[in-house]
Amino acid sequence: MELNVTRRKFLKISGAVAATLAVVELGFDDKTARAKAKELKISELKPTPTICPYCSVGCGILVYSNGKDVVYTEGDPDHPINEGSLCSKGTTVRQVYTTEKRITNPLYRAPGSGKWEEVDWDFALDKVAKNIKDTRDRTFVQKENGYTVNKTEAIAYMGGAALDNEETYLLSKLFRAGLGLTYIEHQARI
């Protein structure tokens, strides 16, 4: 991994924050505690730059992770668009990781069933591959009106506006150029 965050600029910003805290009337002297807490939390951690996953402004965010958990996130002060600021969504991006609502295991719902079952990746991917192959092979059209068309119109692909470029590239490569889907759509249409 390549990291070009200017640590120098960072320290400068952190210094500014500390100075601000020093003049704020807090009612009791917690400056030391605060400084200590700050240090404990992220002083040993290297920030990883990312781009906000929500809207398309493309704000920079710094993620502080200790390898087991995301400890802290904040606006990237070096980023030319947001210069450290974030909106309500960007500010809460840590919770995309920490929320208990995340699905962390492949799930399977059998036809007619009223519930999900947890399954492993092998089972889930085998099912997906088998379904795709089965439908594709049965519905594949090589010729239409005498022309070579090499397609299946019984499988549709949808989505991708929140994915990375590299992912969208592989998705259209696999589903169009490989499997021969014509129903390929995503959020830009709607």
Place this chain on the structure above:
Amino acid sequence: MTNHWNDLQYADALMVIGANPAENHPISFRWISKAKQKGAKLISVDPRYTRTSQMANIYGQLRSGTDIAFIGGMIHYALENDMYHKEYVAAYTNASFIVDEQYSFEDGIFNDYDETTRNYDKTKWAFKKDENGEIVKDPALKDPRCVFQLMKKHYARYDVDTVTGVTGTDKDTYLEICQTFTGTSETGKAGTILYAMGGTQHTVGTQNIRAYAILQLLLGNIGIAGGGVNALRGESNVQGSTDFGLLYHNVNGYMEVPTGSDQDSKYKGFLERITPESGYFSNKPKFYTSMLKAYYGNSATKQNEFGYHLMPKLTPGKDYSHMRLFDAMYRGELEGLIMFGTNPVVGGPNAGKEKEALSNLKWMVAVDLFETETSAFWQKEAGADPAAIQTEVIFLPACGSFEKEGSVTNSGRWMQYRWQAIKPKGESRADLEIVHMLARKLKGLYENSPKQQDMPMKALTWDYGESDHPDIDMVCREINGYDMKTKQQIKGFGDLKDDGSTCSGNWIYSGFYPESENLSKRRDNTNEGMSNFLNWSFAWPANRRILYNRASADLNGKAWSKDRIGIQWNAAEKKWSGFDVPDFVAAKGPDDPTFNDPFIMMAGGKGALFSGGVNEGPFPEHYEPYENPISNAFSSIQLNPAVKFGEKEMNAQGDVSEYPIVATTYRVSEHWQSGAMTRNIPWLAELMPHMYIEISEELAQEKGISSKDRVIVKTARGEIEAFAMITKRFKPYKLKDKTIHQIGMPWHFGYKGIATGATANRLTPHIGDANTTIPEYKAFLCDVRRAK
């Protein structure tokens, strides 16, 4: 965006129409505010008084679905009052082109319309050519058949009284907006138009945006800093996913998908069909062949037409877009649906019907971070009877954006890299890994197949490593492209070849990864001029930050304004230079006859005031939405004549007699799209916990509704219940003959997640734009009542 976020600070006037950046693109407002601090005027045009309106110098109220009337009136104002940039219009647009005799316009209909197919013969909207095949021009713009005069005539009907009688805008305010914004026609001034889905999600969406573009060309606002037509895109990488061909009608880099037809039966014929004679797209064969090489590698040879026959072919004339896809599903024509991060049961039009269609599937795959309303459509909670639904559903857990690495392209076309900060949570995986594992599994299944129909899967290259974890660097290198022999990275799309010696997965990104480094990872934030940040990330195409920037300079190649330098012709060095990468041939000097042709993607190099490429006509014309409260004031044609109707049962239409209130949908700061990534976030759910219907005080009084009452909104598609929010932000419209109420509501809610609520899209119609087929979410009819 033609321009980019930081560039907004250079505008003298900003017209936000069909967008609400203060709430939906909050950080963009830093640069809007900066422009305001320097004296710029902010204009907000919207059905609702939004937070953007609150920050604006002028707010113009506009009935949903009347943008063309509004902008048409501004075009009329500019032409009548000489408030357009004469030199720019004459030299850089097609204003001087003489239009062929066949062109006509009468009572809402252009020439060569076929009522039965609802199609125009677009070849009949052409320019007159002389014996040498050159377009006949009148540089003085006086000929009654030149584009300029025809446009003037077309919009002569858009006088201020007719316009405001349709839009509901206060007349004085409207005139103030016209005066302020067309003031940017002065040489050296800049005005920008910012729009979002409020502009596009209409049966006339494309023509709405065309109208913005025409106005901006007239004012000389395209190509310059602080100008442009700027789409505020909704998702972090909807730009990239569009660039990378995840739409039925495009392959990567906005090139066509072949059809099963005589013309396309050979690669050569297909290329002939899609390649224009002039303009930069005359290089299309190089881009297409390089893409086929990226897809099929050594299996793509000159003998087999570079694997062209392995690609699927569309049925000519068939529409495979989102709504037609659901129509097909509703009819039971689809067996399987694969979804990567999408939730149509909340986000799709007439969402209740789309949900119903899902149960006709044999199998569904949902790849997501959260259980969505779509992946759970079979549950009791969704109002379904699980036992009656035979769809097999596989849910694959994806990881979040900083649990993996890769790039996203923002609205300003900046391709920015995101590094991995932590391993994927639990057993979740990167989408890149999921598609990689799936592809490898499928390639394994087809490996030994002797069948001809399995050739595409066998020929498809997948050289991203042998483990489950793909080597993303290999993917990046392939997207950029390299020389097939030397494996050296291509420097830019100018080096791509049509002989199979180069590959490039997506030509518009070619150049982001030269041999030296992946430029999307650059983090040098030095502002070397005009806040273009040329060394921060990479902007497609070719790192250009402002598109058409040749137009930032005058006919001699000198900047129109010294405060607004894009690129200029440097006579001593015989090249274009400045604060941006030239969107022009860098060495093309004044001796070249095309020196004043800035619009390099257009055949002829001129900005299109008149366009033969749009389905409903060369000039935008106002038509009422599919569901509308009044008769069209501009013609006897009520609905866009080129709009198509899909499956009838999916597309119920309401009448004003039963549904007298106009409705629209929008977003809030705290939620995002269909809500999966925000309604599952504790803080955001707490900040914005409830679905609500925003109602004017006047309508509330008429209906006896108080704030926080439960109300029911009903349309021809269905009804939903939510809290009433009575505000001053909506006001009744005083139209020509009657007063009309409008309500609005956020569309983020569904029954899953921490914050739940009724889904607004259960109300929206299943009909869309005549070009893009984007649904008409933004203008429909309803009735509202207090829940008992």
